[in-house]
Amino acid sequence: MKAVVLVTVLAACGSSERQTASGTAPTEFEPPPPPPPDETFEQMKARFEAEKPQFMARQLAELLLRYDLEDQPGTESMTRGKPVQTGVRTKLREDLTWDQLAMMSPDEIKASDAFPRGFMPLPHPRHLEGGMLFPRFVIEEVERQTGRDLERFDLDFDLPDHLLPEFPPAIFLTTRPDLGDVSQGQLVTTHNFHALFKDKLNSKQLDGLRLLVLPFAQQQFNLIDDRRSAEPQLGVACFDCHINGHTNGATHLVGDIRPQEHRNRIETPSLRGVAFQELFGSQRALMSVEDFTEFEQRAAYFDGDIDKAALKGMNPLDRASQVQHMAEVQRLLDFPPAPKLDVLGRLTTAASAAEQRGEALFHGKARCVTCHSGVHFTDNDSHDLQLERFFTERVINDMVVNGDGSIKTFPLRGIKDSPPYLHDGRLLTLGDTIEFFNLVLELRLSQDEKADLLAYLLVL
Ligand code: HEC
Ligand code: HEC
Numbered sequence: 001m002k003a004v005v006l007v008t009v010l011a012a013c014g015s016s017e018r019q020t021a022s023g024t025a026p027t028e029f030e031p032p033p034p035p036p037p038d039e040t041f042e043q044m045k046a047r048f049e050a051e052k053p054q055f056m057a058r059q060l061a062e063l064l065l066r067y068d069l070e071d072q073p074g075t076e077s078m079t080r081g082k083p084v085q086t087g088v089r090t091k092l093r094e095d096l097t098w099d100q101l102a103m104m105s106p107d108e109i110k111a112s113d114a115f116p117r118g119f120m121p122l123p124h125p126r127h128l129e130g131g132m133l134f135p136r137f138v139i140e141e142v143e144r145q146t147g148r149d150l151e152r153f154d155l156d157f158d159l160p161d162h163l164l165p166e167f168p169p170a171i172f173l174t175t176r177p178d179l180g181d182v183s184q185g186q187l188v189t190t191h192n193f194h195a196l197f198k199d200k201l202n203s204k205q206l207d208g209l210r211l212l213v214l215p216f217a218q219q220q221f222n223l224i225d226d227r228r229s230a231e232p233q234l235g236v237a238c239f240d241c242h243i244n245g246h247t248n249g250a251t252h253l254v255g256d257i258r259p260q261e262h263r264n265r266i267e268t269p270s271l272r273g274v275a276f277q278e279l280f281g282s283q284r285a286l287m288s289v290e291d292f293t294e295f296e297q298r299a300a301y302f303d304g305d306i307d308k309a310a311l312k313g314m315n316p317l318d319r320a321s322q323v324q325h326m327a328e329v330q331r332l333l334d335f336p337p338a339p340k341l342d343v344l345g346r347l348t349t350a351a352s353a354a355e356q357r358g359e360a361l362f363h364g365k366a367r368c369v370t371c372h373s374g375v376h377f378t379d380n381d382s383h384d385l386q387l388e389r390f391f392t393e394r395v396i397n398d399m400v401v402n403g404d405g406s407i408k409t410f411p412l413r414g415i416k417d418s419p420p421y422l423h424d425g426r427l428l429t430l431g432d433t434i435e436f437f438n439l440v441l442e443l444r445l446s447q448d449e450k451a452d453l454l455a456y457l458l459v460l
Helices: 002-013 017-023 041-066 098-103 106-111 136-146 193-197 203-213 289-298 306-312 319-330 353-363 430-440 447-457
Strands: 073-077 083-085 251-253 265-267 382-384 394-396 399-401 406-408
Touching: 098 430, 193 203, 203 319, 289 319, 353 447, 430 447
Parallel strands: none
Antiparallel strands: 073 083, 251 265, 382 406, 394 399
C-alpha cells in the first residue's frame, strides 16, 4: 500500500526513473554495514549504488510524512514566469486545524507532540554522508553546455522540480537597472559568460565572473578516487549552486558543526542583494562577501576538512585580486524589480486592497517588520526563533533535530523567486512561512489575515 502511494506521488512529481525505482523499494531501513577496508573505487561505487535506493526511499517517506508534494501552481509567477506554488504544504496532525494549533501554547504543543514535522529541521537525503547535491535539471544543463557531470552515484536530489526556483533565473545588475534581465534566458557558464557580458562589465568584473563560473575541486567532485561522481570531475563552480547569481535549491551540509549528526542541511541562498547585507551565512555571520567567498573555497567545499582539501586539490584564491574580483561581481547582483514598492519600500497606490491590508499586518499585528525591516526587509541581524519551545529533541534519518539557534534574517525582497524557505529549505511555500511564523511568534492571525499577508509577500 505504502509503495503504491510513493509511486503515485513520484509520478505526479515527474521525478527521475531512478527515484521511481527507489519508491518501490521496501521502506524498512537497514543501516548499511561499515565499509570494508581497502576498497577500490569500483567497489566503493558499487556499494554506494546498492545502498542508494533505500536512502532515497527513506528520504521520500520522510518528505511524505511532512509535506504534500503535489504540483499545485497558482496564478502568480516568479520573475521569468515559473508559477508560484500555492497552499500550505506542511501536513498537520489529522485531529487539528491550523487555527486550533495556533490557539495552543508552546508547552501544550510540545507536550502533545503537535508541532508539525515539516517545521522541524530537514535532514540531507544521506545525512551522515552529506555533500553537495544538485537538482537534475541543473545536472543536465551544465553537462549540455560544459561537458561537466554533476551527477552523484550515491544520491539523487530529493525535492521535486516544481517546488524549486525557476531555471535559469533572471539576472539584474545594480549598476544597470535600465537593462532589465541580462540573462537572455541562458544559464551563465564558462562557455557563454564572455559573450553575454563582454559589453556590460569591465575587465576586472569579467575576471570575477569567470572565476564564479569556473569549476574548482571539491569533496564529492574532484580528480581522485575519493569522490562521488562516476568519472573524475574538475569540480564545481560557485554558479552551479548560485545559478545566475540566484539559487537552484542545491543543498549540502554546513561545514563547521560536529559531530556529523548535528550538522544542518543548508539550501543555497540567492546572492541577489548581497551588496545591501552585512552578515553572510545562516549561522557563521561572516562580515563580508570577500570573507564568505574565501570561506566557500577553503572550508565549505571540503566540509571543513583541511586534510582532504590538500589531497583533493583546493584552489586557494588570492585575496587581493581573485577574491576581490569575485566579490565585486556578486555585489552587482540586484533583486528583481518590485513595481508596487516605492522608494521607501512601502506599497504604492497600485497595490490591491488585500496587499495593503497585508502591509498593515506586516507592520502591525504580525510584527514581521521587527526583523524584516528597511527597504530590503532585513535587519542585517540574526535571531533565535527558539523552536525547542515546541518539540522535544529527536533523531530523524540520522540527524539530531532540535532548535536552530541564531539564524540570519534573510531579506524578503524578491522572496517569491526563492523557494523552498528557511536556511534548510524545510518550508515549501510562502503559505508555509506564514503558518510557521504565526505559530513561532504566537500571532493567532485569522485565515483572512494570513491570505492578506501572503498577497503582500508576493509583491515584495
Ligand atoms: C553546494 C552549492 C554551493 C556552491 C558550489 C557555492 N555555494 Fe555559496 N552558499 C551555498 C549555501 C548552502 C550557502 C549558505 C551557507 C550557510 O547558510 O551557512 C551559501 C552561502 C554563500 C554566501 C552568503 C550568502 C548569504 O546570504 O548569507 C555567499 C556570499 C556565497 N555563498 C558565495 C559563494 C561563492 C563565491 C562560491 C564559489 C567560490 C560559492 N558560494 C559556492 C551553496 C553553495
Ligand atoms: C524575530 C525576528 C523575525 C520576525 C519577527 C519574523 N521573521 Fe521571518 N525570518 C527571521 C529569520 C531569523 C529567518 C531565517 C530563519 C531560517 O532560515 O531558519 C526568517 C525567514 C523568513 C522567511 C524565509 C526567507 C528565506 O529566504 O528563506 C520568510 C518568508 C519570512 N521570514 C517571513 C516572515 C513573516 C511573514 C513574518 C511576520 C509574520 C516574519 N518573517 C517575522 C526572523 C524573523
